Amino acid sequence: xxxxxxxxxxxxxxxxxxxxxxxxxxxxxxxxxxxxxxxxxxxxxxxxxxxxxxxxxxxxxxxxxxxxxxxxxxxxxxxxxxxxxxxxxxxxxxxxxxxxxxxxxxxxxxxxxxxxxxxxxxxxxxxxxxxxxxxxxxxxxxxxxxxxxxxxxxxxxxxxxxxxxxxxxxxxxxxxxxxxxxxxxxxxxxxxxxxxxxxxxxxxxxxxxxxxxxxxxxxxxxxxxxxxxxxxxxxxxxxxxxxxxxxxxxxxxxxxxxxxxxxxxxxxxxxxxxxxxxxxxxxxxxxxxxxxxxxxxxxxxxxxxxxxxxxxxxxxxxxxxxxxxxxxxxxxxxxxxxxxxxxxxxxxxxxxxxxxxxxxxxxxxxxxxxxxxxxxxxxxxxxxxxxxxxxxxxxxxxxxxxxxxxxxxxxxxxxxxxxxxxxxxxxxxxxxxxxxxxxxxxxxxxxxxxxxxxxxxxxxxxxxxxxxxxxxxxxxxxxxxxxxxxxxxxxxxxxxxxxxxxxxxxxxxxxxxxxxxxxxxxxxxxxxxxxxxxxxxxxxxxxxxxxxxxxxxxxxxxxxxxxxxxxxxxxxxxxxxxxxxxxxxxxxxxxxxxxxxxxxxxxxxxxxxxxxxxxxxxxxxxxxxxxxxxxxxxxxxxxxxxxxxxxxxxxxxxxxxxxxxxxxxxxxxxx
Numbered sequence: 001x002x003x004x005x006x007x008x009x010x011x012x013x014x015x016x017x018x019x020x021x022x023x024x025x026x027x028x029x030x031x032x033x034x035x036x037x038x039x040x041x042x043x044x045x046x047x048x049x050x051x052x053x054x055x056x057x058x059x060x061x062x063x064x065x066x067x068x069x070x071x072x073x074x075x076x077x078x079x080x081x082x083x084x085x086x087x088x089x090x091x092x093x094x095x096x097x098x099x100x101x102x103x104x105x106x107x108x109x110x111x112x113x114x115x116x117x118x119x120x121x122x123x124x125x126x127x128x129x130x131x132x133x134x135x136x137x138x139x140x141x142x143x144x145x146x147x148x149x150x151x152x153x154x155x156x157x158x159x160x161x162x163x164x165x166x167x168x169x170x171x172x173x174x175x176x177x178x179x180x181x182x183x184x185x186x187x188x189x190x191x192x193x194x195x196x197x198x199x200x201x202x203x204x205x206x207x208x209x210x211x212x213x214x215x216x217x218x219x220x221x222x223x224x225x226x227x228x229x230x231x232x233x234x235x236x237x238x239x240x241x242x243x244x245x246x247x248x249x250x251x252x253x254x255x256x257x258x259x260x261x262x263x264x265x266x267x268x269x270x271x272x273x274x275x276x277x278x279x280x281x282x283x284x285x286x287x288x289x290x291x292x293x294x295x296x297x298x299x300x301x302x303x304x305x306x307x308x309x310x311x312x313x314x315x316x317x318x319x320x321x322x323x324x325x326x327x328x329x330x331x332x333x334x335x336x337x338x339x340x341x342x343x344x345x346x347x348x349x350x351x352x353x354x355x356x357x358x359x360x361x362x363x364x365x366x367x368x369x370x371x372x373x374x375x376x377x378x379x380x381x382x383x384x385x386x387x388x389x390x391x392x393x394x395x396x397x398x399x400x401x402x403x404x405x406x407x408x409x410x411x412x413x414x415x416x417x418x419x420x421x422x423x424x425x426x427x428x429x430x431x432x433x434x435x436x437x438x439x440x441x442x443x444x445x446x447x448x449x450x451x452x453x454x455x456x457x458x459x460x461x462x463x464x465x466x467x468x469x470x471x472x473x474x475x476x477x478x479x480x481x482x483x484x485x486x487x488x489x490x491x492x493x494x495x496x497x498x499x500x501x502x503x504x505x506x507x508x509x510x511x512x513x514x515x516x517x518x519x520x521x522x523x524x525x526x527x528x529x530x531x532x533x534x535x536x537x538x539x540x541x542x543x544x545x546x547x548x549x550x551x552x553x554x555x556x557x558x559x560x561x562x563x564x565x566x567x568x569x570x571x572x573x574x575x576x577x578x579x580x581x582x583x584x585x586x587x588x589x590x591x592x593x594x595x596x597x598x599x600x601x602x603x604x605x606x607x608x609x610x611x612x613x614x615x616x617x618x619x620x621x622x623x624x625x626x627x628x629x630x631x632x633x634x635x636x637x638x639x640x641x642x643x644x645x646x647x648x649x650x651x652x653x654x655x656x657x658x659x660x661x662x663x664x665x666x667x668x669x670x671x
Contacts, residue, residue: 007037007040007041007044008037008198008200008648009044009619009623010623010651011037011041011196011198013032013194013195013196013197013198013442014037014041014196015623016194016447017030017041017045017194018045018620019451020192020194020447020450020451021045021049021051021113021149021151022049022050022620023451023454023455024149024450024451024453024454025147025149025454026149026192026450026453026454027144027145027149027150027151027152027189027191027192028149028150028151028152028191028192028193028194029119029152029153029181029191029192029193029194030042030151030152030153030194030196031153031154031155031156031193031194031195031196031441032155032195032196032197033155033157033195033196033199033211033212033215033409034155034158034199034201034211034215034405034406034409034410035199035200035201035202035386035409036196036197036198036199036200036201037196037198037200038153038154038155038196039066039384041196042066042115042117042153043066044616045115045151046066046067046115047616048616048617048620049113051112051113051149052110052111052112052113052351052357052358053111053112053113053114053115053358054068054069054074054107054111054113054114054115054349054358055067055068055069055115055117056068056069056070056071056074056114056115056116056117057069057070057071057116057117057118058070058071058072058116058118058119058121058122059118059121059285060282060284060285061285061286061287061381062117062118063285064285064287064344064346065287065313065384066117067345067347068115068117068347069347069348069349070285071116071122071126071130074349075129075130075133076098076100077126077129077130081125081167081170081171082125082126082128082129083125083170083171083173083174084125084128084174084184089129089132091132091135091136091141094132094133094136095136095137098133100137103350103351105137106351106353107349107350107351107358108133108134108137108138108146109137109138109351110351110356110358111148111349111351111358112148112149113148113149113150113151114145114148114149114150114151115150115151115153116150116151116152116153117153117154118153118154118159118383119152119153119154119156119180120154120155120156120157120158120159120160120161120179120180120402121154121159121160121161121162122161122180123161123163123171123178123179123180124171124175124177124178124179124180124181124182124183124184125171125174125175125178125183126180127180127183127185128183128184128185130145131144131145131146131183131185134146134148143189144185144186144188144189145185145189150191152180152191155402156179156180156181156434156437156438157215157216157402157405157430157434157438158383158402158405158406159380159383159402159403159406160178160179160402160431161178161179161180163178176433177431177433179431179433179434179437181437182433190446190449190450192443192446192447192450193437193438193440193441193442193443193446194441194442194447195438195441195442197442201386201409201412202409202412202413203412203413204413204414206414207413207414210223210226210227210414211405211408211409214404214405214408214428215402215405215409215430216430216435216438217428217429217430217435219425219428224423224424224425226414227408227417227419227423228419228422228423230414230417230418230419231418231419231420231421231422232391232418232419232420234420243332243389244299244316244317244318244332244388244389245375245389245390245391245418246301246316246374246375246376246377246382246387246389246390246391246410247375247376247377247390247391247392247393247420248376248377248378248379248382248390248391248392248393248407248410249376249377249378249379249393249394249395250378250379250393250394250395250403251378251395252378254376254393254395255376255377255378258375258376259373259374259375259376262298262299262375263293263295263298263373266295266296266297266298268295268296268297268322269295270293270294270295271293271294271295271322271323271324272291272292272293273291273292273294273327273368273369274290274291274292275288275289275290275291275292275366275367275368276366276367276368277290277364277365277366278364278365278366278367279346279362279363279364279365280346280363280364281344281346281363281364281365281366282346285346286366286368287303287304287344287366287368287370287372288303288368288369288370288371288372289368289372289373290366290368292368292369292371292372292373293373294319294322294327294371294373295319295322296319296320296321296322297318297319298318298319298322298373299316299317299318299319299373299374299375300316300317300318300319300329300371300372300373300374301314301315301316301317301371301372301374301377301385302314302315302316302317302329302370302371303370303371303372304342304344304370306370310331310335310337311331311337313384313385314384314385314386314387315331315332316331316332316374316387317329317330317331317332317371318330320336326338327339327369327371329371332388339369339370339371341367341368341369342367342368342369342370343365343366343367344365344366344367345360345362345364345365346362346363346364346365346366347360347361347362347363348360348361348362348363349361376393379403379406379407380406382406382407382410383406385410386410386412387410387411387412387416388411388412388413388416389411389416389418390407390410390411390416390417390418391418391419391420392407392408392417392418392419392420393419393420393421394407394419394420394421394423394427395421402430403427404423404427404428405428455482456482459478459479459481459482460478460479460482462478463475463476463478463479463482466478526560526561527561527564529557529560529561530557530558530560530561530564530567531557531564531566532557533553533554533556533557533560533567534553534554534557534564534566534567534570536553537549537550537551537552537553537554537557537567537570537574538550538570540553541570541573541574541577547574547575547577547578550570550574551571551574551575554567554568554570554571554574555567555571563594565591565594565595565598565601568587568588568590568591568594568601569587569588569591569600569601569604571583571584571587572584572585572587572588572591572601572604573604575587576604576607576608581608581611581612584604584608585605585608585609588600588601588604588605588608589601589605592605597628598628599625599628599629599632602621602622602624602625602628603621603622603625603632603634603635603638605621606618606619606620606621606622606625606638607638609621610638610641610642615642615645615646618642619639619642622635622638622639622642626639631662632662633659633662633663633666634659636655636656636658636659636662637655637656637659639651639655640652640655640656640659643655
């Protein structure tokens, strides 16, 4: 039986995405070849990000699968080519044309992160239309997408946008290609494409290499020969040798014919399970049939993860027992399970003004057994699924870029793969513009630039706030620090802004020199005095006294010098010792805000969240601490403990080994 793969949070490419999403407003394209865990990582982001967000997808079924809504229904996008200069959607007329209700406008204004899954299937003109909508309804015309952070998820080497011939001719007047990255908005902004590299689905490096070459449209002759050596007769594909084999075909007609024929061949009686729709649930978004016709012996595929992890979305099985109120399915492993009804929800996003958060409002639901008849599936519907034994039927040939790659990459191994007809080079094609765009993937300079920009923006904003408060010394320090990330000294607009702010202070230069001399003397004196109180607090802790005098000394230090890192960490340790976790977290968070480059605060925050059994947040802080100092024996031991708790034996071994090596090395230094 397939087990749900636990998320690999140490994946370096995903760590880059997670940092960009958490700490910046930079728009990101999260991509990766088949089997690299894009869906798993996306779910982690949605479950753990603290930004108000919505999740959208191009089709109803894709939206249901990710727990979101369709792109068209959320933005009320018309189903036609949307040309940039269409007078019907001129920015000045947009509000009158779209007639958004107040609730949707409020939601658009307050959402911080917009996720679009299966982005490879979204056309460029739709992306430009979304950009226009967000600018109009946020009132922010200066920034792309109205200043909203966008997370695009998908693989452009897989299924491409569906564009009819007449639509292609219309769009070609404005877009060289219909892919999402051809949208005009990307001429005004840099999107950071991060490609996940580690493949979790296939473990045979030889097969992975073959799939990689097929993916980019550059298979070797030997690759074609090896694939065509897997061709079998159509009669052989029909033989029932006990294996659960999935046939993937290019068209729905082929799939329906196979499933109907195989069901008719079974001698058992039909059982019809009638699903139930409550409220509003579009029939074209149903994940399985509302009238689900099954027989004992029928092959099915699960279309939803089991809460008890007995199966996952894509696990195939065979109906073992089918009665009016009961369904039992035997998995490929031989395990037999009783299947319960599942519920899918049709949701709508709304903004809760009172609590200032995005909420999901249920419009309707669909209840049915989480399976569908599946001796065969279309290649399109198989995207994201994994099978042990696969038969690929391309009929008269593939008709869309990425189709062959999607079909082949559904299989775990070359041994489990069979073909019903030979593949030709023309069946493996990739648009050159896709290849060109892929050359930008994992550009470390783009990632660093985005992170530095975010840090600079925060520091420049803090500098201006300090000027407004008359805190000249802090404003100067912050501006200098910000310049290390992005130099704005020679930006005319910034210089004009600085002059205006400084002129508001009056007599700035002279007063600044006088204040600087006095402040430097006072600063040294205050820091020295604060350090004395910190020392007294530390002594109280060492002597095991009641926490009150220790905290009182740390508070005295902070009253003298509010940015005293040691005082905040001292308070954090004291509260942690008396199990006041909330106050301890607050203290260490204040220390981290003062100096994010120091190790103590993030490491201790990780320990506190681990003690609270919040493993995701604990790992976040451990990873931040690891970036600061990867030579800490204790940190590696803490991380090993965490991974041991989630059952990741490989990570446990790696961190225990690293801790042992570091301990040995440090021991040699002492001698």
